[in-house]
Amino acid sequence: MSQRKKVLLKVIILGDSGVGKTSLMNQYVNKKFSTSYKATIGADFLTKELLIDDRTVTLQLWDTAGQERFQSLGVAFYRGADCCVLVYDVTTPKSFDTLDSWRDEFLIQASPRDPESFPFVVLGNKTDVGEERRAVSAKKAGQWCQSNGKQMPYFETSAKDNLNVEQAFEVIARQALAQEESEDFGDGGFGGDVLDVNGMMERENSSCAC
Amino acid sequence: MEFRVPAIWRDPGAPADSFYEVRPECTDVPKTRFRIKAGKTLSARKWHAAFSPEGHLDIGKTLSRIQHGGIHPSIRGEVWEFLLGCYDPKSTFDEREQIRQCRRVQYARWKEECHQMFPLIGSGRFITAPIITEDGKAIQDPIVLLQTNPHGAVLTPQNTSQAATGLARNDTASTTMEPEFSFVEVQPSSHVILDKKEIQWKLTLHQIGLDVVRTDRPLVFYEKQENLSKLWDILAVYAWIDKDVGYCQGMSDLCSPMIMLLDDEADAFWCFERLMRRLRGNFRCTESSVGVEAQLSNLAAITQVLDPKLHQHIETLGGGDYLFAFRMIMVLFRREFSFGDSLYLWESPI
Numbered sequence: 001m002s003q004r005k006k007v008l009l010k011v012i013i014l015g016d017s018g019v020g021k022t023s024l025m026n027q028y029v030n031k032k033f034s035t036s037y038k039a040t041i042g043a044d045f046l047t048k049e050l051l052i053d054d055r056t057v058t059l060q061l062w063d064t065a066g067q068e069r070f071q072s073l074g075v076a077f078y079r080g081a082d083c084c085v086l087v088y089d090v091t092t093p094k095s096f097d098t099l100d101s102w103r104d105e106f107l108i109q110a111s112p113r114d115p116e117s118f119p120f121v122v123l124g125n126k127t128d129v130g131e132e133r134r135a136v137s138a139k140k141a142g143q144w145c146q147s148n149g150k151q152m153p154y155f156e157t158s159a160k161d162n163l164n165v166e167q168a169f170e171v172i173a174r175q176a177l178a179q180e181e182s183e184d185f186g187d188g189g190f191g192g193d194v195l196d197v198n199g200m201m202e203r204e205n206s207s208c209a210c
Numbered sequence: 211m212e213f214r215v216p217a218i219w220r221d222p223g224a225p226a227d228s229f230y231e232v233r234p235e236c237t238d239v240p241k242t243r244f245r246i247k248a249g250k251t252l253s254a255r256k257w258h259a260a261f262s263p264e265g266h267l268d269i270g271k272t273l274s275r276i277q278h279g280g281i282h283p284s285i286r287g288e289v290w291e292f293l294l295g296c297y298d299p300k301s302t303f304d305e306r307e308q309i310r311q312c313r314r315v316q317y318a319r320w321k322e323e324c325h326q327m328f329p330l331i332g333s334g335r336f337i338t339a340p341i342i343t344e345d346g347k348a349i350q351d352p353i354v355l356l357q358t359n360p361h362g363a364v365l366t367p368q369n370t371s372q373a374a375t376g377l378a379r380n381d382t383a384s385t386t387m388e389p390e391f392s393f394v395e396v397q398p399s400s401h402v403i404l405d406k407k408e409i410q411w412k413l414t415l416h417q418i419g420l421d422v423v424r425t426d427r428p429l430v431f432y433e434k435q436e437n438l439s440k441l442w443d444i445l446a447v448y449a450w451i452d453k454d455v456g457y458c459q460g461m462s463d464l465c466s467p468m469i470m471l472l473d474d475e476a477d478a479f480w481c482f483e484r485l486m487r488r489l490r491g492n493f494r495c496t497e498s499s500v501g502v503e504a505q506l507s508n509l510a511a512i513t514q515v516l517d518p519k520l521h522q523h524i525e526t527l528g529g530g531d532y533l534f535a536f537r538m539i540m541v542l543f544r545r546e547f548s549f550g551d552s553l554y555l556w557e558s559p560i
Contacts, residue, residue: 038463041540072499094351133352
C-alpha cells in the first residue's frame with residue numbers, strides 16, 4: 001500500500017453578493033438551510049471530510065464576501081486553492097454577467113501555475129424559485145461554461161431545497177483532488193498545501209465562527 | 211455610598227437580551243452572558259438624577275457606572291447620544307433640543323435629495339437587485355420590477371422575509387400610500403445618468419438592500435418591514451453624504467442597533483453618523499487594501515509585545531496577517547456575541 005498523506009483540498013467559493021454562497025456551503029456541510037443568513041464579512045471557512053475512491057480528503061471550503069470592494073483580500077484568501085467555485089443566482093442576470101470578472105480576478109490573484117488547466121466549477125443557484133422567475137437559462141450558462149477553453153462542470157442547484165448540492169460538491173472535490181495531484185507531480189506549484197492536517201484540522205472539527 | 215448586600219440576596223439580574231426579543235424559531239443565535247443588575251446597571255432613575263435642573267450632565271459619575279454595569283435598555287438610546295458625542299454633556303436641555311431639531315431638518319433635506327434621485331427612498335420599500343450599470347444605464351431586472359411595482363405581483367409575508375431573493379415592501383405603506391411609483395416612473399429605461407457620483411451611489415443601493423434583509427433577522431424587531439426600510443433609508447442617505455466610503459458590507463451591522471435604540475429615524479441616523487466618524491477608516495477600500503487592515507497590523511504589533519508566544523503561534527499557523535480578526539473589528543464583535551451583549555461591550559470602555 002502506498003503511504004498516502006492526508007490531503008487538504010482548498011476550495012474557494014466566489015460570486016456576487018446574495019447569490020447563496022454561504023447557503024450552499026452550509027447546506028453541503030451542515031445539511032441545513034436558514035432563512036436568516038447574515039452577509040459574510042471578509043471570509044469564513046468550513047471543513048468536511050469525505051471519501052473519494054477510498055481516499056480520505058479534507059475539503060476546506062472558503063466562503064467569501066460578495067461585495068466587489070473586498071476583492072483586494074483575494075491574494076490572502078485564494079493562495080493555495082485547488083478549485084474555484086463560481087456561483088450565480090439564476091434570477092439575477094447581472095450575477096451571471098459578472099462570472100467573467102470573478103474568474104479573471106481569481107486567476108490574477110491566485111496566480112496558479114497553469115491558469116489554462118485550473119479547475120472551475122459553475123453553480124446556478126436558487127432554482128427553487130420556479131421557471132417564471134428564472135432570468136438566466138441553463139442553455140446560456142452551459143454555453144458560457146464551454147466557451148472558456150476547457151469545459152467547466154456546471155450544476156443548477158437549490159441550497160434551499162437541497163437540490164444537486166451533494167452532487168456538485170462531489171465533482172468539486174474530485175476536481176480539487178486532481179488539481180492537487182497534478183501540482184504534486186509538477187514540483188510543488190504554488191505553496192505546498194499538504195499541510196500538517198493531523199495537528200490542525202482535527203481540532204477544527206468541521207466548524208468555524210459563522 | 212452603597213449598602214452592601216450579602217451575595218445570596220443580591221439581584222441575580224435580568225438577562226440582557228430579554229429586551230431584544232428573538233423569534234422563537236431562531237435557535238442558533240448566541241446566548242446572552244451579561245445580566246442587568248439593579249444597583250450596578252445604570253438605571254433610568256440614576257440617569258435622570260445625573261442632570262442639573264438646566265440639563266447639564268454629570269458625565270464622570272455616569273461613565274463609571276456604565277463601566278461597571280452597562281446601561282439599562284430602557285434608556286440606552288438617550289445615553290448613547292452622549293456617549294457617541296451627538297451632544298455635549300455641558301449643554302442645556304434647550305440647547306440640545308435646538309440642535310436636535312436642526313439635525314432632523316438636515317436629515318430630511320438629504321433624504322429628499324436621495325428621494326429625488328431614486329423615489330423608493332423613503333417610500334417604505336426597497337430593492338435587492340441592481341438598478342443600474344456601471345455606465346449609468348438602467349437595468350430592467352425582474353426582481354427590481356416587482357419591488358418597485360408592488361401591484362405587479364402578489365407578495366406574501368413569507369417571501370418578503372426570504373433572504374437575498376426577498377421581495378421587499380412595506381406592507382403598511384402599500385395600503386396607505388397609493389402606488390405612485392410605477393416601474394417606469396422610478397427609472398425610465400432610456401434615461402442615462404451622467405453624474406458619476408449619482409451612478410456610484412445607485413450602484414450601492416441593491417447591496418444595501420441585500421444586506422438589510424440579512425441583518426439581525428432573528429430579532430422580532432425586524433419582522434416589521436417598516437424597520438427594514440428604515441435601515442435601508444439611513445444607509446442609503448449615509449452613502450450619499452459620505453461618498454468616500456459609500457456603503458460597505460458590515461455597516462448594516464453597525465447601523466441596526468441605532469434604529470432599535472432610537473425611535474426617530476433622523477436621531478438614529480445621527481448616532482450612526484457619529485459612530486462612523488470613528489470607524490469609517492475601516493471601510494475605506496482601495497484596489498489593494500481594505501481600511502481595517504491597518505487595525506489588523508496594529509493588533510499584530512500589540513499582540514507581539516503583550517503575548518509574543520501567542521503571536522508566534524498565530525504566525526506558525528499562517529495567520530500572521532491577522533485576517534481572522536477581520537470581521538471582529540469590522541463589525542465590533544456583533545457576530546461573536548448576542549445582540550444585547552455586543553451593545554454592552556460597545557458602551558463599556560475598558
